[in-house]
Amino acid sequence: MLALAVCAAALVSACGTMGGKAGASADIAPTAAMSPNPTTGKVSFTALEHGVRIAGEVRGLAPGTEHGFHIHEMGSCANNGDAAGGHFNPAGGTHGKFAAPGNHAGDLPSLVADASGSARFSFEDHSLSMTDGAANNVIGRALVVHRDRDDFTSQPAGNSGARIACGVIVRN
Numbered sequence: 214m215l216a217l218a219v220c221a222a223a224l225v226s227a228c229g230t231m232g233g234k235a236g237a238s239a240d241i242a243p244t245a246a247m248s249p250n251p252t253t254g255k256v257s258f259t260a261l262e263h264g265v266r267i268a269g270e271v272r273g274l275a276p277g278t279e280h281g282f283h284i285h286e287m288g289s290c291a292n293n294g295d296a297a298g299g300h301f302n303p304a305g306g307t308h309g310k311f312a313a314p315g316n317h318a319g320d321l322p323s324l325v326a327d328a329s330g331s332a333r334f335s336f337e338d339h340s341l342s343m344t345d346g347a348a349n350n351v352i353g354r355a356l357v358v359h360r361d362r363d364d365f366t367s368q369p370a371g372n373s374g375a376r377i378a379c380g381v382i383v384r385n
């Protein structure tokens with residue numbers, strides 16, 4: 214009985230390292246694109262068998278507001294987030310709504326702030342991975358919070374305005 218339990222524990226551990234459960238995170242920090250700017254956040258990335266779970270919270274938003282939220286191509290938040298470049302787009306899509314066919318892989322569900330200015334979220338994104346060498350690997354790219362709402366239509370970025378907060382996605 215004891216031997217069985219030890220074996221099961223070893224199996225779980227092997228699954229943990231080999232089954233794609235590796236984690237990453239992004240610490241969201243305010244840029245100088247807006248002043249004052251209390252926007253901060255913490256976002257976790259968990260590799261799934263087919264995709265990535267993205268979960269976390271962004272705080273310091275104006276209560277009830279909606280904000281464009283994307284993964285941008287370059288892993289830098291310099292120059293008020295402009296160094297992050299355009300939306301992460303390994304498949305050559307056009308800007309659109311999260312999970313819409315033919316959109317940018319970096320198009321995420323918009324943030325919606327509650328009455329206290331916090332936006333909490335957890336969703337699975339099947340167009341992304343955390344696989345080294347894969348074109349859709351999110352590691353080393355930037356997660357960007359915009360000042361305005363994303364209209365999901367305007368090209369190339371939904372007309373969501375200045376980049377008010379940003380964080381680079383790094384492995385834990």
Ligand SMILES: [Cu+2]
Binds near residue numbers: 281283284357359
């Ligand atoms: Cu963006």
Ligand SMILES: [Zn+2]
Binds near residue numbers: 307309371
């Ligand atoms: Zn986009």
